[in-house]
Amino acid sequence: MGEVRKLQKKLRQIENLEVKITLTPEEKVKISRKAELRSRLADLLLQLSGPQQNLGIVGEGKAEKMKRQVEAAHEAFPSQAPSASKISKGELQSKTQATPAPSARQKEAGSGGWGGEREEREDRQEADRQQETGPPPNVSHHCPEVSDACPALTPRDPRKEKQPEEEDAVFTTLKETWEKAKFRLRLLEGHSDIVTCVVAIENTVISGSRDTTVKVWHVPTATEQRNLGGHSGGVTCLSAPPPEYCRRLARTLSLPEKERFILSGSADCCVKIWALSTGQCVKSVYTFNSVTALCFVPEGRGYFITGSGSWGKVQAWSWHTLENCQSISAHQEAVTSIQSQGPLVFSGSAEGGVSVWENLCSERDPLRPLFHWTGQVTGCGGGQGSRLALSPRGDRVFLAYGRACIKILDWRSGSVSRLTNHSSVAGVTDCVHQTVGLLIGSSYDLASGESTLNMFTLPQCRYLVSLTCAEVPRVLCFATWLTGSGDHRWVTGGRDLVVWEQLPRSTKQRGDVTVRRDGRLDAPSLESEDSADDDDDDEESDGYGDEEGGDHRVCPNATDGEPGSWFRCVLQ
Structure with a gap:
């Protein structure tokens, strides 16, 4: 993953260099490597998306950095995780009922589903128990859009049942219209x-x-x-x-x-x-x-x-x-x-x-x-x-x-x-x-x-x-x-x-x-x-010099600095 990040960073820098009006000889050399870097990145992405690749293991480093690398890998290769459209409504409802709080769902979403077989097995066992004993109190059966950012579940309101269905129908019609657009x-x-x-x-x-x-x-x-x-x-x-x-x-x-x-x-x-x-x-x-x-x-x-x-x-x-x-x-x-x-x-x-x-x-x-x-x-x-x-x-x-x-x-x-x-x-x-x-x-x-x-x-x-x-x-x-x-x-x-x-x-x-x-x-x-x-x-150095790096985020009490880097990059 480290090399993938470096290649992505270099390509970002090259894209920013290309919009400059004047270029130095060194910058022209970097731009000439664009096709080569793209080819290397495509090969790495193909290798990492293979079934034998274990994206979560690193040789050493802090646990938090490893967690970010795993999460980034899931975002980079989402095809290995089940998409929302392929999960049935019943499975979504069972997972929602088995989830004690939205924050837990968010943490589970952040893990990207990698190595989560034990959690899925526990979810299925919990869902089976709830089918026998009934759902917990104050949990709604009607949640049309279950997401990782879904707010606290509210009791069922029969007066609002048709609203999500109507919204879904309008969305489906709009989607079909745009799918046929020319x-x-x-x-x-x-x-x-x-x-x-x-x-x-x-x-x-x-x-x-x-x-x-x-x-x-x-x-x-x-x-x-x-x-x-x-x-x-x-x-x-x-x-x-x-x-x-x-x-x-x-x-x-x-x-x-x-x-x-x-x-x-x-x-x-x-x-x-x-x-x-x-x-x-x-x-x-x-x-x-x-x-x-x-x-x-x-x-x-x-x-x-x-x-x-x-x-x-x-x-x-x-x-x-x-x-x-x-x-x-x-x-x-x-x-x-x-x-x-x-x-x-x-x-x-x-x-x-x-x-x-x-x-x-x-x-x-x-x-x-x-x-x-x-x-x-x-x-x-x-x-x-x-x-x-x-x-x-x-x-x-x-x-x-x-x-x-x-x-x-x-x-x-x-x-x-x-x-x-x-x-x-x-x-x-x-x-x-x-x-x-x-x-x-x-x-x-x-x-x-x-x-x-x-x-x-x-x-x-x-x-x-x-x-x-x-x-x-x-x-x-x-x-x-x-x-x-x-x-x-x-x-x-x-x-x-x-x-x-x-x-x-x-x-x-x-x-x-x-x-x-x-x-x-x-x-x-x-x-x-x-x-x-x-x-x-x-955060990582890639050997490309000073084009991009460091922490440029604003602190509330910071004083004015030099002219903006975006302006210097594209309009000098």
Whole structure:
């Protein structure tokens, strides 16, 4: 397992190196070894998945480290453990009745089922005894979704019996619909470097790239409409103000009220406001810091919030006057994601911290901090090249941080759950996005180079299907919208800018995307018991120098450090 972890770590480092604009000769040599490392990793995974392999035995070391290695092996090779879909309902109920407390179930789930024959035999004996004596008091016969994270069982309520059945029926119908979905892919060619951000406004897509340009695309014809040049550094983020705020700015600039504007942030420390109809830059704001995240807050007179790659600053700017209203050193490293939800603003950083702010709609200091959760709490602490992307929904925030799972943070309580987004630890999740009733997580396999979009229902987060195409590279950014007929249109950015167009059900045209289901993603979200376990693969040295390593998690009283490692890695 040690060599597997080292190879996975090296491949992560190579993927981060590939998105740099300039490379040293040593870095080019490392990238040239990518195919060789993938081949070695595939061979090791094949050997370790054999029936003769004993994954739980190590020569020496602490028992806790051995336990983590066994748990990681189970996550890496889930095919050796029975999937949830293959366990009968009766067996689930008997195991639930035989389980004295949810915490015991969680510990049992953490062991991954390896060497658990004695526990299974005891479960069967206990189930047989309960069939003779009857179930214990206050234990419900009706538990439609038994999971390792299932809360304490409650007595049976006949009035709610039909609700789970109805939910299952709706889920089954939705799953069958998506299993038959067809998509046509179209490549939008024009950028000369990696696409870092995308925004969709109806049938118009705006993309930003590290080639310093912002491009405007007409999706139905797959043509480039505008090339917005003016930044002197890589474009890192985009934001589209709502129409009513665009009308206010248009009136002050004596432009037609139907004019739409787009904001772009860049490593050149500027936020530029562009008029889409003409492609002209109408305003430019110098922030004195490299801009790595950007979000428009449609509250009051309007604000836009910028995140900095220098010292982790979060800054608020008035949409009316374009003046700086507030500047806070909120994070230790680069701010990599900012999103708004009503009057709330959420910021995430490279060290894994998440902050929640309330917009007071005041002229000065409009952001009031509500909560701050460090990387130790979120379990998203990373090393150089780390990037945290977030997507809020109610009391939850979905976090993608370059690992195989999606973290779900309850931002009020600080509790964290895991949502499986890849069938092995060799997977990387770069972005997570919400659209109508759906949660979409990108997944990239370090071992095979396959890129996948996994779809889950909202708010239940139940796995639906996976969409994959061999020609689509790693997905770094995502945008969605619906057509007039209700079909989905998506755009993904990375090394290529690709439009995903859902075809009508009645069409006989063959789709470009493979729709499949991975039963190993059916597992429900699990409460995270030890967030540090996700970063175990960063603890061992692999001889690759300083690209990734050490503990970069935030301490509550830490002082500001150097500019964020994510920013240095991808935009230097």
